[in-house]
Amino acid sequence: MEARINYIVNWMQDYVDDAGADGVIVGVSGGIDSALAAALMQRGFPGRSLGVIMPINQTVTDQADALDLVHTLDMPYYGIELTETYQTQIKTIQAQLQEQWNTEQEQLVRANLQARIRMGTLYALAQNFNYLVVGTGNKAETYTGYFTKYGDGASDMEPLRNLTKKEVYQMSEYLGVSDAILNKQPSAGLWEGQTDEKEMGVSYDHIDAFLRGEDIPNKSADIIKSLHKRSAHKREVPPGPMPYRKGDA
Numbered sequence: 606m607e608a609r610i611n612y613i614v615n616w617m618q619d620y621v622d623d624a625g626a627d628g629v630i631v632g633v634s635g636g637i638d639s640a641l642a643a644a645l646m647q648r649g650f651p652g653r654s655l656g657v658i659m660p661i662n663q664t665v666t667d668q669a670d671a672l673d674l675v676h677t678l679d680m681p682y683y684g685i686e687l688t689e690t691y692q693t694q695i696k697t698i699q700a701q702l703q704e705q706w707n708t709e710q711e712q713l714v715r716a717n718l719q720a721r722i723r724m725g726t727l728y729a730l731a732q733n734f735n736y737l738v739v740g741t742g743n744k745a746e747t748y749t750g751y752f753t754k755y756g757d758g759a760s761d762m763e764p765l766r767n768l769t770k771k772e773v774y775q776m777s778e779y780l781g782v783s784d785a786i787l788n789k790q791p792s793a794g795l796w797e798g799q800t801d802e803k804e805m806g807v808s809y810d811h812i813d814a815f816l817r818g819e820d821i822p823n824k825s826a827d828i829i830k831s832l833h834k835r836s837a838h839k840r841e842v843p844p845g846p847m848p849y850r851k852g853d854a
């Protein structure tokens with residue numbers, strides 16, 4: 606485990622050095638992925654890593670777990686309450702759209718806006734400190750596209766990219782992440798009662814096994830393949846047409 610951790614931390618240090626940045630910043634949610642990212646950051650960049658806790662209608666428990674994490678890691682942090690910002694933005698959009706507001710899409714519209722408001726806030730702080738934004742996407746989320754495009758999916762580096770969810774838990778436990786964080790259901794926290802597995806319709810155990818090339822039930826494999834296909838655009842740089850040549854249609 607030590608070797609795997611050092612490998613990721615060294616990679617992060619090289620990347621930040623090459624970029625000429627002064628440190629690293631991450632959103633801390635009280636969930637497991639950001640807990641691991643923060644723990645790795647504190648290892649590699651003591652004194653130059655920053656956590657940001659950004660509640661938007663967030664549960665008190667998640668906020669307490671996030672605070673406990675930064676305190677335990679002795680990581681400098683800011684708490685930036687964004688509920689009002691989010692509510693104002695939603696109200697403004699809704700007021701403009703009026704009857705065009707699509708109630709069928711509303712839940713996702715609201716969810717993705719929250720992730721993008723957090724992203725904008727993180728990048729503002731990153732610029733302020735000349736830090737790089739650390740993403741918290743793991744291998745399972747990346748493969749299934751279970752993230753908001755340009756929301757939590759936007760970052761400067763993705764140190765967890767090649768870790769299955771199980772590996773995220775194992776590494777976090779090794780690094781001393783609290784039981785409260787280790788034992789909770791993964792959730793984006795974007796609406797009440799949301800859990801990753803309920804929304805995706807497939808368990809992380811099955812996604813991890815699929816990614817290891819193991820056999821899993823057909824129903825789960827079909828869901829994973831469909832999520833992967835539908836989210837291909839999120840893993841690409843947005844395309845544009847080839848340069849125009851005279852005569853091209």
Ligand SMILES: Nc1ncnc2c1ncn2[C@@H]1O[C@H](COP(=O)(O)OP(=O)(O)OC[C@H]2O[C@@H]([n+]3cccc(C(=O)O)c3)[C@H](O)[C@@H]2O)[C@@H](O)[C@H]1O
Binds near residue numbers: 713717751757793804
């Ligand atoms: N084929 C295509 N080619 C190019 N672009 C395409 C496209 N299809 C959609 N798009 C664009 O992508 C947008 C849809 O993608 P996106 O905005 O990401 O939205 P979408 O994938 O619909 O929703 C995001 C999902 O990620 C989950 N999530 C979000 C944030 C955090 C976490 C977490 O685990 O913490 C999970 C969330 O619960 C939800 O299930 C469309 O509005 C459109 O702009």
Ligand SMILES: Nc1ncnc2c1ncn2[C@@H]1O[C@H](COP(=O)(O)OP(=O)(O)OP(=O)(O)O)[C@@H](O)[C@H]1O
Binds near residue numbers: 634637658663723793
């Ligand atoms: N309230 C929040 N404050 C700060 N950052 C947040 C908040 N909510 C989400 N984020 C950011 O968005 C990322 C994506 O959320 P996601 O739910 O996938 O990860 P997690 O909460 O760290 O782990 P999990 O929910 O799987 O236990 C988080 O890792 C974190 O960086």
Ligand SMILES: [Mg+2]
Binds near residue numbers: 634636791794
């Ligand atoms: Mg979460």
